[in-house]
Amino acid sequence: MYQLKEYRLFTLFAKCRLEVFCFSLYLVLGGCHSFAQNNDTIPLRKKNQSDSIKSYELKGVTISDIQEKPISLSLAPLQKLSSSELETQGALQLSDAVKQFSGTIIKDYGGIGGLKTISVRSLGSQNTLVAYDGITLSDCQNGQVDLGKFTLENVAYISLVNGQDDNILQTARAFSLSSLLNIQSKTPVFEQQKPFNLLIGAKAGSFGLFNPLLIIENRISNKVSLSFNVNWLQSTGDYPFTIRYGSKNDSVSSETRQNSDIKSLSLEANAFIQLTPKQKLNVKANYYDSERGLPGAVVFYTSNSLQRLWDRNFFIQANYANTLSQKFLFRVDAKYSNVYTHYLDPYYLLNADKKLDEEFRQNEYYLSEAIQYNIFKPFSISWANDFFVNRLHSNLNKYNEPERYSWLSALNAKYDIKRLQILASLLSTQINEHTNQDHTEKQYHQLTPFAGVTYKIFKKENLRLRYFYKQNYRVPNFNELYYNNIGNPDLRPEKTNQQNVGITYSASFGSFAPLVLFTADGYYNNVNDKIIAVPRQNLFVWSMQNIGKVQSTGIDIVLESHFQLYAEMKLIASGNYGYQQSLDKSNSKQKTYDNQIPYTPVHSGNLNISFLNPWVDFNYNIFFCGTRYTGVNTKTNELEAYTEHNVTLSKQLKIKRVLVKLQAQVLNLFDTEYEVVNYYPMPGRNYRIGITASY
Numbered sequence: 001m002y003q004l005k006e007y008r009l010f011t012l013f014a015k016c017r018l019e020v021f022c023f024s025l026y027l028v029l030g031g032c033h034s035f036a037q038n039n040d041t042i043p044l045r046k047k048n049q050s051d052s053i054k055s056y057e058l059k060g061v062t063i064s065d066i067q068e069k070p071i072s073l074s075l076a077p078l079q080k081l082s083s084s085e086l087e088t089q090g091a092l093q094l095s096d097a098v099k100q101f102s103g104t105i106i107k108d109y110g111g112i113g114g115l116k117t118i119s120v121r122s123l124g125s126q127n128t129l130v131a132y133d134g135i136t137l138s139d140c141q142n143g144q145v146d147l148g149k150f151t152l153e154n155v156a157y158i159s160l161v162n163g164q165d166d167n168i169l170q171t172a173r174a175f176s177l178s179s180l181l182n183i184q185s186k187t188p189v190f191e192q193q194k195p196f197n198l199l200i201g202a203k204a205g206s207f208g209l210f211n212p213l214l215i216i217e218n219r220i221s222n223k224v225s226l227s228f229n230v231n232w233l234q235s236t237g238d239y240p241f242t243i244r245y246g247s248k249n250d251s252v253s254s255e256t257r258q259n260s261d262i263k264s265l266s267l268e269a270n271a272f273i274q275l276t277p278k279q280k281l282n283v284k285a286n287y288y289d290s291e292r293g294l295p296g297a298v299v300f301y302t303s304n305s306l307q308r309l310w311d312r313n314f315f316i317q318a319n320y321a322n323t324l325s326q327k328f329l330f331r332v333d334a335k336y337s338n339v340y341t342h343y344l345d346p347y348y349l350l351n352a353d354k355k356l357d358e359e360f361r362q363n364e365y366y367l368s369e370a371i372q373y374n375i376f377k378p379f380s381i382s383w384a385n386d387f388f389v390n391r392l393h394s395n396l397n398k399y400n401e402p403e404r405y406s407w408l409s410a411l412n413a414k415y416d417i418k419r420l421q422i423l424a425s426l427l428s429t430q431i432n433e434h435t436n437q438d439h440t441e442k443q444y445h446q447l448t449p450f451a452g453v454t455y456k457i458f459k460k461e462n463l464r465l466r467y468f469y470k471q472n473y474r475v476p477n478f479n480e481l482y483y484n485n486i487g488n489p490d491l492r493p494e495k496t497n498q499q500n501v502g503i504t505y506s507a508s509f510g511s512f513a514p515l516v517l518f519t520a521d522g523y524y525n526n527v528n529d530k531i532i533a534v535p536r537q538n539l540f541v542w543s544m545q546n547i548g549k550v551q552s553t554g555i556d557i558v559l560e561s562h563f564q565l566y567a568e569m570k571l572i573a574s575g576n577y578g579y580q581q582s583l584d585k586s587n588s589k590q591k592t593y594d595n596q597i598p599y600t601p602v603h604s605g606n607l608n609i610s611f612l613n614p615w616v617d618f619n620y621n622i623f624f625c626g627t628r629y630t631g632v633n634t635k636t637n638e639l640e641a642y643t644e645h646n647v648t649l650s651k652q653l654k655i656k657r658v659l660v661k662l663q664a665q666v667l668n669l670f671d672t673e674y675e676v677v678n679y680y681p682m683p684g685r686n687y688r689i690g691i692t693a694s695y
Contacts, residue, residue: 082157106118239256362392472495
């Protein structure tokens with residue numbers, strides 16, 4: 001009876017908010033219609049008709065959600081890499097770039113086709129949102145986004161914010177988890193007499209790497225432009241590695257990685273429409289199709305694996321933005337996504353007589369509206385409402401096919417003057433869920449606050465202090481709740497408390513050093529009811545349980561300097577250092593109590609040096625990862641620290657109206673042997689070359 005009342009209240013509340021949402025949308029669309037009608041009443045001058053009054057062409061207002069706010073002014077820790085930096089460093093996949101951010105851990109199973117997921121400040125991959133042009137990518141099945149699926153040729157920048165972004169005109173979903181990784185695609189730029197851009201290129205390298213690409217951009221009119229991208233990626237992944245046996249590693253065997261191949265196709269189409277000087281509409285359609293082998297763990301003198309994985313993902317999304325007036329800003333986002341996954345294991349240990357052949361299909365329907373009201377110059381508020389539906393279907397017998405209805409509502413307030421910025425938010429999460437098997441209803445309700453402040457200490461020096469506090473609420477994904485032999489339908493959501501205190505400094509020392517940036521942030525994270533997998537009957541039958549509690553303390557330090565050596569010679573040096581102590585506080589009777597949690601290094605860092613000159617641009621990158629443990633913190637479970645060195649050379653040539661870019665890379669320069677995930681060796685020294693021609 002109590003659940004029924006709760007459900008009725010939820011339904012009533014949802015209807016009320018839906019009415020408000022529809023009314024806001026009606027006001028905006030009505031305003032568009034009125035604007036169009038007013039334009040129709042303006043008389044048009046006939047062709048060749050003279051006019052004694054001089055006319056002047058006024059520049060239109062372009063609406064853009066890409067804010068180039070300096071990193072040093074951000075209330076929460078913000079890291080960013082621009083397209084020029086990504087090109088200079090020669091990053092092939094999103095994971096190559098993201099691992100340079102301080103406080104991040106990339107779980108990598110090796111090779112181009114290996115699964116790559118992100119964890120920020122030890123909170124797990126399910127606690128980081130990944131957004132594409134401000135609209136969240138989702139995976140309701142396992143809560144992870146594979147960063148290896150995204151290449152970077154058409155990316156304007158990538159950014160990572162810990163906590164919450166300063167921009168309050170966002171989807172409610174963007175405020176829902178501990179960190180946000182955003183991929184911002186490029187907007188076409190055309191010359192006045194050239195309404196067409198073309199880029200064609202290819203990369204090739206060790207282990208059968210071949211990556212051709214094509215980007216076409218076309219300006220249809222002054223208000224409409226289109227772009228189309230094609231990207232093919234393949235690799236045999238058969239890199240050599242060394243196995244060392246025995247307690248003293250006195251037995252050595254040279255092997256070749258098997259079943260690590262990948263073939264993938266990515267297609268994307270974009271439409272950029274400037275409806276009026278104050279209104280814009282962007283539409284994106286994306287399709288990804290891949291087949292890959294899943295290489296096995298190298299244990300017991302063998303690494304044989306015949307597991308295969310097929311992915312077919314499609315989504316279409318739209319963003320509408322309207323500057324109603326100087327006081328009112330409005331945006332609407334909509335998205336539909338379809339994710340198909342096919343997993344095959346011919347020799348599954350729990351089914352010795354038959355193969356494991358599983359198919360899953362996810363569907364998501366998503367709608368969001370957000371409105372911002374600037375009450376007076378330094379003070380503004382916003383309200384965002386997101387409604388989305390997730391469904392998961394499978395070919396498995398007796399599988400609970402879940403359906404989840406989510407409504408997120410975020411109320412934000414921001415006070416921003418030259419020396420002081422204060423931001424406060426309150427996020428409401430309401431979820432209703434049921435399955436086709438037991439027909440039981442689940443409801444989740446939670447309010448999570450955020451509060452942050454940044455203050456400029458001195459008037460003339462750009463030295464700032466910042467602090468934020470944030471609560472997060474992560475509902476279990478469908479695999480954790482319902483997957484065969486593993487899922488636990490009684491799981492409780494994870495609850496996280498984040499605190500961050502930091503200092504930022506930026507300065508310019510004339511033309512020689514136009515930019516010096518320094519940030520240092522200390523943080524404390526406390527996770528309760530952490531969802532972890534524990535063995536039940538044996539090592540092959542596990543279950544998900546809420547027995548996890550993790551306390552993390554750490555420091556992130558970032559330093560970046562730009563030096564203008566001569567007119568056409570520039571040196572850019574950047575580096576970061578991360579310290580993380582993430583301790584398991586789950587159960588004082590377990591051996592893992594007070595241990596560093598698995599795969600979390602205490603020390604990590606990155607150093608990047610770029611020398612830009614008229615001859616050949618040079619980039620040197622060093623990535624360091626300290627000692628980690630795969631379980632109990634003993635020598636047996638220790639993964640050794642490693643350092644990876646990468647060198648990239650780039651050259652640009654102008655041949656008439658064609659710009660040609662050449663690039664050569666040596667990755668893992670010193671052929672370091674290391675593992676990111678235990679028993680999954682990473683590639684040694686390897687090479688890449690690339691060429692692109694743009695017109």
